[in-house]
Amino acid sequence: MRFHTRKWVKPEDLNPNQTLFGGQLLAWIDEEAALYTIIQLENSKIVTKYISEINFMSSAKQGDIIEIGIEVIKFGKSSLTLKSEVRNKMTRETILTVDNIIMVNLGEDGKPKPHGKTEIEFVKDRLEE
Numbered sequence: 001m002r003f004h005t006r007k008w009v010k011p012e013d014l015n016p017n018q019t020l021f022g023g024q025l026l027a028w029i030d031e032e033a034a035l036y037t038i039i040q041l042e043n044s045k046i047v048t049k050y051i052s053e054i055n056f057m058s059s060a061k062q063g064d065i066i067e068i069g070i071e072v073i074k075f076g077k078s079s080l081t082l083k084s085e086v087r088n089k090m091t092r093e094t095i096l097t098v099d100n101i102i103m104v105n106l107g108e109d110g111k112p113k114p115h116g117k118t119e120i121e122f123v124k125d126r127l128e129e
């Protein structure tokens with residue numbers, strides 16, 4: 001799994017227990033999954049269709065640096081299935097895992113559209129072509 005993005009846990013990200021609010025963490029993961037999908041599928045018109053099996057394994061507190069990892073499970077016809085792990089940057093302790101995040105590629109009409117991709121691509125390789 002590649003860990004692309006780091007976040008700093010700030011006071012506004014906390015729940016009443018003074019640990020990282022789960023909803024904030026899910027919003028960060030959704031954004032990360034959306035950006036990853038836009039880059040892979042080369043289309044900014046994508047949506048999150050389905051998120052499964054979210055396991056909050058440990059908490060994070062104010063001042064912690066966390067990192068968000070994304071891995072591709074499967075390229076479908078119009079979909080891209082991802083998984084995610086969030087961990088503490090300094091201790092590597094796992095904070096959360098998400099087993100399946102299904103993102104769907106849309107056409108201009110807002111309906112699922114085949115993306116034609118079958119494997120991970122790197123922007124630097126596209127630029128060399």
Ligand SMILES: CCCCCCCCCCCCCCCC(=O)SCCNC(=O)CCNC(=O)[C@H](O)C(C)(C)COP(=O)(O)OP(=O)(O)OC[C@H]1O[C@@H](n2cnc3c(N)ncnc32)[C@H](O)[C@@H]1OP(=O)(O)O
Nearest residue numbers: 034044046047048049050076077078079102104110111112
């Ligand atoms: C210049 C710079 C530009 C940068 C620019 C930045 C912009 C940065 C903003 C980006 C923004 C991103 C967005 C953020 C993420 C949201 O927050 S998105 C908002 C929340 N999500 C939604 O509103 C989606 C609402 N749902 C829908 O509109 C429809 O359900 C959908 C997604 C169009 C799908 O319609 P559908 O009839 O279910 O489609 P269907 O053909 O049955 O399935 C399509 C695919 O999904 C799969 N699927 C459907 N249901 C399931 C399921 N339950 N389980 C598993 N797979 C499923 C199917 O297997 C199929 O896969 P493929 O076989 O084609 O690979």
